[in-house]
Amino acid sequence: MAKKKIDVTGKRFGRLRVIKEVEPKGYKRRYLCKCDCGNEKVVYLNNLTRGMTTSCGCFQKEKARESSLVDLTGKRFGFLTVINQASSKNNRTYWRCECNCGKSIVVEASRLLNGKTKSCGCFRKEEGFKRKNEQEEKYRKDGVMVTSLKRKINKNNSTGVKGVSLFKTKKSIKYRAQIGIKNTIIDLGVFDTIEEATLARKQAEEKYHKSYLED
Ligand SMILES: [Zn+2]
Ligand SMILES: [Zn+2]
Incomplete structure (x- = not known):
């Protein structure tokens, strides 16, 4: 069955008006077209019928120029x-x-x-800088949680003195003094009286905390 030979002469595809068929390139049929802009262009029949080519190229150029x-x-x-x-x-x-x-x-x-x-x-630099500053502010105190140093005495504290807790043995009740520094609890010793424990704690505060609490 012979393929019906189509002819697009005189037809319009976008901006192109088909003038006449020209020499094929290999098996590909080609048509000479005239564009609305005045340019003439030889286009493959396939590209015309598939809608691949709708101008001499002026349309694409215009689009590109528009966006740029x-x-x-x-x-x-x-x-x-x-x-x-x-x-x-x-x-x-x-x-x-x-x-x-x-x-x-x-x-x-x-x-x-x-x-x-x-x-x-x-x-971007500023954002990075801001973040770094926040971090530094957070860790400025060398890992010491300043807020916790200023915190009021824990209500569960057994002696009423911050850092001093009851140390019960079988024979008697003593007082243990401690201080938290850089996430570590330092044992200051066990004392017979609350006064001694408090003093030890106070001295330790002077030694460890003062520099952090004074701004
Ligand atoms: Zn054109
Ligand atoms: Zn800038």
Whole structure:
């Protein structure tokens, strides 16, 4: 069964109007077309019927030019304000921007439009710096939890004196003094009287905590 030979002469495909069939390239049939823009172009029949080719190429060029020529002057992207167009090549447009920090940089249009570039780089640096400062503030006291040093005496404290607890033996009741420093409990000893234990604790406070509590 012979394949019916189609003829698209005189038909329109997008911006192209088919003028006449020309020499095929191998087995591929080709047509000479005239574009609305005035250019003539030889197009494969397949590309015409599949809608692959709808202009001499002027349509694609226009689209590319459109997107690269969106005027970004005066627009703001994060920290950046677009000052003017810096350059343009291969359908990519580069814009000169001024950052909030005063620095000026050149950024490609699409990086601004898709939000990839929001500052000269100072924003990221600042973020990192802020985080580092917070961390430092947290650990500034060398791992000593200052809030816990200033905390009121625990209600469950058996003696009413911070850092002094009852130390019961079979024979008697003694007093154990302790101090917490850098997440470690330091044993200051067991004393016969609460006064001695309190004194030991006070001396230890002077020794270990004072430098941390005085700002
Ligand atoms: Zn054209
Ligand atoms: Zn900046």
